[in-house]
Amino acid sequence: MIRVRFAPSPTGLLHIGNARMAVFNWLFAKRHKGTFILRIEDTDVARSEKKYITQLIEDLHWLGLTWQEGPDVGGQYCPYLQSERLHIYNDICQNFLKEGMAYRCYCTYEELEERRQIAKLTGKPPRYDNRCRELTDKQKRAFETSGLSYTIRFKVPDELVVFDDLIRGTCQFDMSLTGDFVIMRSDGTPSFHFAVAVDDTLMNITHVIRGEDHLSNTPCHILLFHALKQKPPQFAHLSLTMGADRALLSKRHGAFSISEYRRLGYLPEGLLNYMMLLGWAPKDKKEKFKVDNIIDTFEISSMSKSASVFDQQKLDWLSGQYIRETDLDKLTNLAIPYLQTAGFVFTDETKIDRAKLKMILDAVRSNISCMSQIVQEVDIFFKDVVISENHVEFLSSETSQTILSTFYMNLQKLNTLSPDIFKEVLKTVQKETKVNGKGLYMPIRIALTGREHGPELYSIANILGINACKTRIERFLLVKNK
RNA sequence: GCCCCCAUCGUCUAGUGGCCCAGGAUGUCAGGUUCUCAGCCUGAAGACAGGGGUUCAAAUCCCCUUGGGGGUACCA
Known part of the structure; x- marks a missing residue:
C-alpha cells in the first residue's frame, strides 16, 4: 500500500509552490490507489500559527484535494500535528543518546554563528566542526554543572550515501563533508530533519514527494532512517516554481497565495489544472483536462527536472476557458x-x-x-448611462440622429425584444438609412451604454429589455431638439 | 568557498540516437468573424546556452565552460 504525505509548516499562507507539491502527492496517491496524508510540521514554535493551519486546510479543500489521514480527519497514526508528538521525538532521541548515535552539544548559538563567520572569511566550509562529539567525561560534567543548555546532534558517519530519486535518478553525497546536525533543539523540540524521519518512519510513508530544495537534505534523512532501523522510503524531488523575477515562489510573493486567487474568483478547477501543467504535460497534448481523465496516465518519473516560471497570463487563459464552460x-x-x-x-x-x-x-x-x-x-446594466462630452457631440451629428430616430421608430412598433428580433430591427434600420457597419452600430451602442466597448449589442439590448432601450435612446433624441 | 540539482521558442512543455532544417500550448503580430473590446477561426514570427568528443547519424550519450536554482541554521 502506497502512502504519501504533504507536510507543510503553518508559517504563512499556502502559496502556489507548496500547493503544487500537495497536488502531485495527491495525484500520485490517486494514481496508485494509495493513501494521502496531511501532516502539519509546526515544530518551529516561533513562526507557526494556528490560524494558518485552518487556512491551509480550507485552501486545500477549496482546490478539491482530499486526504484520508490528517489533523482534521484523524487516522490510525494520530496525532498529525508535530507539536503534539513531542514526547515521541524525545523518547527516540533518548534512545539515540543511549546507543551512542547522538550526543549533547553545549555550543551556544552565538559561538556557532561566530565560527561560521570566521570559516566563511577564511574560505573554509562553514559547517559544525563536531567538537562536542569527543568531549571528555570531565568536560561533560563541567558543562552539566554549569547549567548550560544544550542541543542534541546526530553523529554523521563518514560515508557515501547513494539513493535513487524517482525523478532525478541516482544521487550521491559524500557525508564526510557534512557536520553533525542538530536533531533536538535546546528547548526540547525536534529539528525538521529529525521530525521528518521519525514521522515518515512511524507513519509508514512509502514515497516522499517534495520540492527539490530538500534534495540536499535527503542524505541526512536517509542516515536517520538507518538509525531508526527503517528502510528509507522512495524519494521524488519535484522541480520548484519561480516567479517572473526568477526567484522562488515564497511567502514573500504574497500575491501567489491560494487564498488570494480564491478571493479574486479564479475557479479552483482551473487553478488546479494550471498547477499540474508546471513540470508535467499530458500525453495527448490537451492542456485543459479533468483530473479524473489523466490519473491513469500520470507517471511521476516523467516529470520535469528543471524549475519553472509561473505564468500568470497562461493561468488567465486557462481560467477563462473554465469560466466559458462552467x-x-x-x-x-x-x-x-x-x-x-x-x-x-x-x-x-x-x-x-x-x-x-x-x-x-x-x-x-x-x-x-x-x-x-x-x-x-457589468456596470452598464446596473448604472445610469453617463455620456461624455465627445459622445454627446457624436450622437448629435446628422447621421447619428438619423440612425437613432430610425432605430427608435422601429422599436416603437415592438413590445418585446430578443437577440433575433434585435438583429432584424438593425437590418431594417440599415436598409432605411443605407448606413452599415460601425456607422450603424456605434451610435446605438453609445446611446445604450455610454461606451465604445462592451459585449455584443444584441445581447445588451436583450438584457436591457425594450423599455430601457427606448428610454435610453429617447434621451438622445431630445439632444437634437435643444 | 564547498556540495548537489538543472539547462529546447519570452513562458509552460513534447522529444529517451535516425520519424526533428524540432511538435503543441500560452503570449506577441497579421487577417477573418457585416460595431467595439473580448472570444472564436486562420496564418506568421519565435528555441535545442557555448565548446569539445563518441557515432554512419546527436536536441537526445560523455566531458569542459557558462548560466540558473538549491543546500551548507538550535527555518522548514
Missing part, C-alpha cells in the same frame, strides 16, 4: 458575492432577478478570467 447557474452563484459587494445586486438573494443575471453572465463571461473581473464588465 454551468451558467453555477457561474451566476459565483458572481453574486462580487456583485453584492459592488452594490449592483441586492444583499437579500431572494430579491435578485436571477434570470436577468444569467443573461448578463452569459454576455460577459468570455471577457473575464476570474470572477472578480465581472464587476467592471
